[in-house]
Amino acid sequence: MGNKKAKSKAGNNGNRSRNGATRTAVNHGGTAAPGRSVERSSPGSPNHHLRSYEIRDYRLERPEFSVHQLTEKDIQGREHVRYQVSGDFDAPVPPIRDSKFLSKQQAVEIYRYMLLNRKMEIALENLYKQGKVVGGVYFGLGQEACSCASAYALDKDDWFAPMIRNQGALLVRGFGARDTMMQYMAKADSPTKGRDGTSHFGDIEKRNMISPISMLGDLIPVLSGVALGARLQGRNVAAMTWIGDGGQSTGVTYEGINFAAVQNLGLVLVVESNLWAYSTPSNMQYRCQDLAERAIGYGIPGVIVDGTDSCQVYDAAREAVERAHRGEGPTLIEAKMMRMKGHAIHDAATYVPKEMLDFWKKRDPLARFENYLVKEKKWLTAKENETLVAEVEQVIDAEREIAVNSPMPTPESAEGGVFCENGCHEIKPKYGTPNVKKGTASYKETEAAVHLK
Amino acid sequence: MQLTYLEAIRQGIWEEMERDPTVFCLGEDIGIYGGAFKVTDGFIDRFGPERVIDTPIAESAIVGAAFGASLTGMRPVAEFQFMDFIACAMNQISNMVAKTHYLWGAPAPLVLRGPSGGYVHGGPFHSQNPEMWFVHNPGLKVICPATPYDAKGLIKAAIRDNNPCVFFEHKYLYRRIKEEVPAEDYVVPIGKARLARAGTDLSIITYAAMVHTALEAADILSQEGINLEILDLRTVSPLDREAIVQTVKKTNKVVILHEHSRTGGLAGEIAAIINEEAFDELDGPIIRIAGLDSAIPFSPPQEHHYLPKVEDVVRESRRLKAY
Secondary structure, eight states: OOOOOOOOBOOOSOOEEEETTTEEEEOOTTTSOOOOOOEEOOTTSTTTTOEEOOOEEOOSOOOOOEEEEEEEEOTTSOEEEEEEEESOOOOOOOOOOOOSSOOHHHHHHHHHHHHHHHHHHHHHHHHHHTTOSSSOOOOOTTOHHHHHHHHHTSOTTOEEEOOTTOHHHHHHTTOOHHHHHHHHTTOTTSTTTTSSOTTOOOBSSSSOBOOOOSSTTTHHHHHHHHHHHHHHTTBOOOEEEEEETTGGGSHHHHHHHHHHHHHTOOEEEEEEEOSEETTEEGGGTOOSSOGGGHHHHHTSOEEEEETTOHHHHHHHHHHHHHHHHTTOOOEEEEEEOOOOSOSSTTOOOTTSOHHHHHHHHTTOHHHHHHHIIIIISOOSOHHHHHHHHHHHHHHHHHHHHHHHHSOOOOGGGGSSOSSOOTTSSOOOOTTOOOOOOOOSOOOOOOOOOOSOO | OEEEHHHHHHHHHHHHHHHOTTEEEEETTOSSSOOTTOTTTTHHHHHOTTTEEEOOSOHHHHHHHHHHHHHTTOEEEEEOSSGGGGGGGHHIIIIIITTHHHHHOOOOOOEEEEEEOOSSOOOTTSSOOTHHHHHTSTTOEEEOOOSHHHHHHHHHHHHHSSSOEEEEEETTTTTTOEEEOOSSOOOOOTTOOEEEEOOSSEEEEEOTHHHHHHHHHHHHHHTTTOOEEEEEOSEEESOOHHHHHHHHHHHSOEEEEEEEESTTOHHHHHHHHHHHHHGGGOSSOOEEEEEOSSOOOSSHHHHHHHSOOHHHHHHHHHHHHHO
């Protein structure tokens, strides 16, 4: 895992202040978020009516593309609509921004997880072609830095819930490639024992992972609730999840972030701006320039990073995680990159203009990080790199063998387990019994204020 | 101690919060204001704003946050100002909360509670009985108490249950009925029906406010020598199949009574259970008394027409008795 810090205790739930000699008031600073001041231009200046907000943008390049629907006629005069893109496609690939936090050993470890992520998905593609996968395969190609470096910023007691392109985050958090592979093959030994596929599984006991569902945005209030539950038990944890530029269009995204904002909860939301939501380009999802700007409306910090730069992703995530640990509330991180395959394996993504694909191919996160570690920083020799790649391939081969050899579930195993019953789970607070304070007010019958008679 | 239905629920939640520090409440206007119906009145003073949380008007966030907290071992009790608004959180409940134990083995001990039901001229968005939406979602327990004793015992059982429970409080009953409730701690088991009235001629299978409608009808019919048995289901999912079959075997004639719309309603499910398990015991057709297949209208004469009434139960019971 990332930098180890002493575990923070939940924030002091109140600053005591004396109001006269007899009354004591308690501000519940640990629940609702404090109000914040707004920076204004100085009185008397011509811009005194303007307010200003900050969005930190860590990128070393700021590509701007505009995608439009274009109607053209073919030779027979029939009309067809396609996407056309405009922008500067010849810009040079920027360097990796040095991390404020990562040691050599940590950087290499992130690189290894990205390799595992890439190779696992190649293995999945092959398993699909061999007819061993039930249903489709989803890829995080081009998004490995975003998935792996962000999850790497979490501490052991933190929580996460991946979306479909964050299969790398599962590897970082200690799941085997076999787990995801068995899910795709609907095997009896898969984490859900065949009941769900893909990365739809979880583990609330050891790895603090909540299973995603296919509906987008629904994890956001859930992760906020995890942070709330932990805070009630005296711990400020970071609760990380991801959402695409398409998924963030849902209403529950707003509800979830807003809840974390007003309650000052340690949600770390990584918005994966990967330009395509299935076949819909991002400028048909939202009108603002950058999704990080949404943070202004929520009243929380918003940050932009290059999603193909592992160091930028890590640093932003680590800062957000530390903010969460300090009880300072949620952070929205927008990671800019492109989804480099179709929505799923069935989708050839022919709707994506070729210039865009070529531009982002040059920004492959794995190739960029490899170049950084081997050539720029010389933290890995070419030989060490080769050894590492070979080791990762061996791991994936071994994991695939185990996964392939797992049996299919029996038909009868579809039954049971709908309810938690007969002591199948013991429920106890994860971080210890909440230390509750009780007021002096005692129970009294309520006055009959009847809403509807 | 004589308690109203509302007071019984209040006391049940209060006692659970006193007993178990992992229990906390969240919802709209439940703190200083004490909730639209005052169910959590005074809670914030006793338990503090950390455990009695006023939320934004965001039902998906309320359910999502309750669910997330439950995964850390807390026992959240989420209030819906009216159960009509639970529709706003349907995806969270159906796709996240209900399926979680079956799919990936995570228990979610949370309670989603709030007022439902008609007879108060609340109109189409403040009078609904949406329990069937949840009955058709395996993984949820759906509870609809009819009496103060049951309301208190069942809310306590729901809070202690390791599964998501949807708890419907009939708002018509909130302050209209009162009964003796023991001061000492007790729970009413989820999934067990109660014989509200023993009888011999025919069985009314019902729950929530309709139990009282059936009881009134029983008083009228007893003067004609028709002796109704009334089965109060108390929990509509899981259903107490055994109790249903037992009453059918006893009286051989069944009326199923519920407030929500007839089509796709609980009566259809109960009729199917009777067909499967006690068909040979029937001496007449199974009769349904239910709300109309429309939204619940606002104007009192229209609402009255929409909802089941004592005279409906009397009329249908006479017809079935004579069959």
